[in-house]
Amino acid sequence: MWDALILNPMLNSLLFLYQLLFQNFTLTILVFTVLIRLLTFPLTNQTQKSQKKLAALQQSEEWKKTQEKYAKDREKLTQEQMKLYQRAGVNPLGSCLPMLIQFPVLIGLYQAINLAMAASPVQLLDLSRHIYPFLSGASSLIPLENRFLWLNLGLPDPFYVLPLLVVATTWLQSKLMTPPATADSQAAAMSQQMALMMPLMIGWMSLQFPSGLSIYWVIGNVVSIVQQAITTPPDWRRVFSFRAAPAAPAAGKSQAEKSKTDKAKADRARLAAPVTKSQGEKGKGDKSKPDKAGQGAARK
Amino acid sequence: MRSKLLIFAGLLLALAVAGCGAAPTQMWPGLATNDELAFIAQGQQVHAIRLADGIQVWAFPAAGSNQTGVFAAEAGLGPDRIVVGSEGPTGQYSGVLYGLDLSGNRQWCLAFDQKGAQRENCPLAAGGAQSGFLGLAPAVDNRIVGGVTVTEGVAFVGLANGAVYAVDAATGRDLWHFKAERDVWAPPLVRAGRVYVASLDHHIYVLDAGSGQVVWSKDMGAAVAGAPALSSDGGTLYVGTFGSRLYALNSASGEEVWPPFTATHWVWSGPALDDGMLYFTDVSGVVFAVEAATGTEAWRAQPGGKMRARPAVAGDLIIVGDRDGTLFALDRASGAEVWRQTLQGQLLASPVVLEDKVLVAPFNGENLLVAYSLAGDAVRWAYAPSR
Structure with missing residues (x-):
């Protein structure tokens, strides 16, 4: 099912393009990725619009007031938030669903490129099953040309240039796609972590990838970045700011007020620390770090 | 909720990508036999199995490790040497050739790049110390995938980067090397002073066994992955290609003896030749019997699944x-x-x-x-x- 609907059409389109584009596989990856991104543009655009609307709503005064009002009643808060979503015509999952629909396309494209580069006999044997019989001349294209600059597209980049580009472009793309900080500070922190962890993870994987796949990844990222920059001109200062984005106060308090409250809580906890048995023991055993026990109590 | 879904989706994509990209470079086992033993190369070892009862006599290396690498190429068998080739450790593309005595003890080795030479403490074959962009070692696929042929004291082996080496089977000294454009995935066929090499660069190369000089070469129009076959008199060379064709070529000149026979899909392996008939398969699973002299089809059958x-x-x-x-x-x-x-x-x-x-x-x-x-x-x- 997957092969018939996603993988085979993509693989054969890739081979067809390769034939047209002077049998240059890097150029083929470039053109094919751009074409696929153009085809999925309506979905991407919908995702971005949804994200923008959602962010605007979450930064509105009404949203903040609701947060403040129902800070102690999560159930009621959720109900009120849903009403706000409805009133503003925003679907909170509206940005996720188009993205999820795009995933099969992205994964299929990735698999098609991987399959087309078949670097081992078993992979090449697998490739033979996927080529349409009516695609005349496709068999004579095999194996695809695998040289590009210093690269063998079937092997990892020996100089680590591509993994670095993968990290840089994935990071930039994640930062652009991450909506501005919202009232939900936990979600903001998770988004921040995600924007950092994903590029590192993909970069680490690309150390072992055939460089053709890394090229695909970089091209895909660059296309996304350009798309994003055109449709929603980004705030470059926010993008290149390495500090955590200031989250909107959770219950209508200003950031300064919130810090004050946190500090007061921590102080109270520190004073209370030696009272409990376990903390008292901890304090005895670790006299050089009295603050840590206090912080632990504050978290409790 | 939304953030969690996004994170889940991101991780899903990353996992899918990892699953696609990190596919191990696998190859089916390489099988060779002499009168007493079967030699099977698979995974991290080459196993010598007694034909009489299926008991392992020895394995090389005695304990497999990823450091030595992956074996899949057919062993080359001489009267007093067994020559085996590795793909190198997974992901390193750094094959090494080993000469073993009949008990499976390593007598020599030959590396095709610096990584292999350092890893296995082997001499480096000529052409192995390559420099590329900014004088740094380029990404070269030095896996030995296709097998080794040992004839008259010389081991012939092809690499995934297209190089073909002739190596003294007794000492491991490289005698000459030749470079095709793309992968050599079949053991070279050696007969009467000629080395027949099949390459994925669409060519059949016929080399002089003593010097490695090209006698003739022919563009077959599609990749040639399997070893060709020679007629018993040595006059005709039979070659299967990914263009779904089986060719009969004059082994002295490369001219076609009869028009190519058309199969239904890629012909990966060369044919088996017996009593004037050629028997071969294509990857869609059809078995063909064709007259060697004329290229006329005697029968075809499709007994089961895909074949190689x-x-x-x-x-x-x-x-x-x-x-x-x-x-x-x-x-x-x-x-x-x-x-x-x-x-x-x-x-x-x-x-x-x-x-x-x-x-x-x-x-x-x-x-x-x-x-x-x-x-x-x-x-x-x-x-x-x-x-």
Whole structure:
């Protein structure tokens, strides 16, 4: 099912393009990725619009007031938030669903490129099953040309240039796609972590990838970045700011007020620390770090 | 909720990507036999198995490790040397050639890049110290995938980067090397002072065995992955290609002897030649019998699933295995099925017929080597590495 609907059409389109584009596989990856991104543009655009609307709503005064009002009643808060979503015509999952629909396309494209580069006999044997019989001349294209600059597209980049580009472009793309900080500070922190962890993870994987796949990844990222920059001109200062984005106060308090409250809580906890048995023991055993026990109590 | 979904989706994509990209470079087992032993290269070792009872006599290296690398290429067998080639450790693409004595002890080794030379403490073959962009070592695929041929004291081996080396089988000294444009995935065929090399660059190269000079080469229009076959008089060379063709070429000049025979899909392996008939398969699973002198089809049969391996001829039977793990015996005269046996794994390595036994080496199966009776009614023995 997957092969018939996603993988085979993509693989054969890739081979067809390769034939047209002077049998240059890097150029083929470039053109094919751009074409696929153009085809999925309506979905991407919908995702971005949804994200923008959602962010605007979450930064509105009404949203903040609701947060403040129902800070102690999560159930009621959720109900009120849903009403706000409805009133503003925003679907909170509206940005996720188009993205999820795009995933099969992205994964299929990735698999098609991987399959087309078949670097081992078993992979090449697998490739033979996927080529349409009516695609005349496709068999004579095999194996695809695998040289590009210093690269063998079937092997990892020996100089680590591509993994670095993968990290840089994935990071930039994640930062652009991450909506501005919202009232939900936990979600903001998770988004921040995600924007950092994903590029590192993909970069680490690309150390072992055939460089053709890394090229695909970089091209895909660059296309996304350009798309994003055109449709929603980004705030470059926010993008290149390495500090955590200031989250909107959770219950209508200003950031300064919130810090004050946190500090007061921590102080109270520190004073209370030696009272409990376990903390008292901890304090005895670790006299050089009295603050840590206090912080632990504050978290409790 | 939304953030969690996004994170989940991101992780899903990352996992999918990892699953696609980090596919191990696998290859079906390489099987070779002499009078007493079967040598099977698979995973981190080459196993020497006694033909009489399927007991392992030795393995090289004695304890496999990823440091030594992956073996899949058919061993080259000489009277006093066994020459085996590795792909190198997974992901390093750094093959090494080893010369073993008949007890499986390493006598020499030869590396094709600096990584292999340092890892195995081997001398570096000529052409191995390559420099590329900014004088740094380029990404070169030095895996030995296709097998080794040992003839008259010389081992011939092809690499995945297209290089072909002639190496003194006694000492491991490289004698000459030749470079094709793309991968050589089949053991070179050596006969009467000529080396016949099949390459994925669409060419058949015929080299002088003494010097490595090209005698002639021919563009076959599509990749040539399997070893060609020579007629018994050495006058005709039979070559299968990914263009779904089987060619008969004059071995002295490369001219076509008869118009190419058209199969239904890629012809991966060269044909088995016996008594004036050629028997071969294509990857869609069709078995063909074609007259060697004229290229006229005698019969075709499609007994099972996809096929890659070269059939084996055993008396009145043609033995061939498919990717689904079924071994077929077909009637040599008509292609009709005589018997079948199903086993676990994919039968991608060519079967070997020895007197009253058929040896098969399943890929990704329970056993590494299985011996069937030629009547197809019993398993004589089966060998799995853990036994």
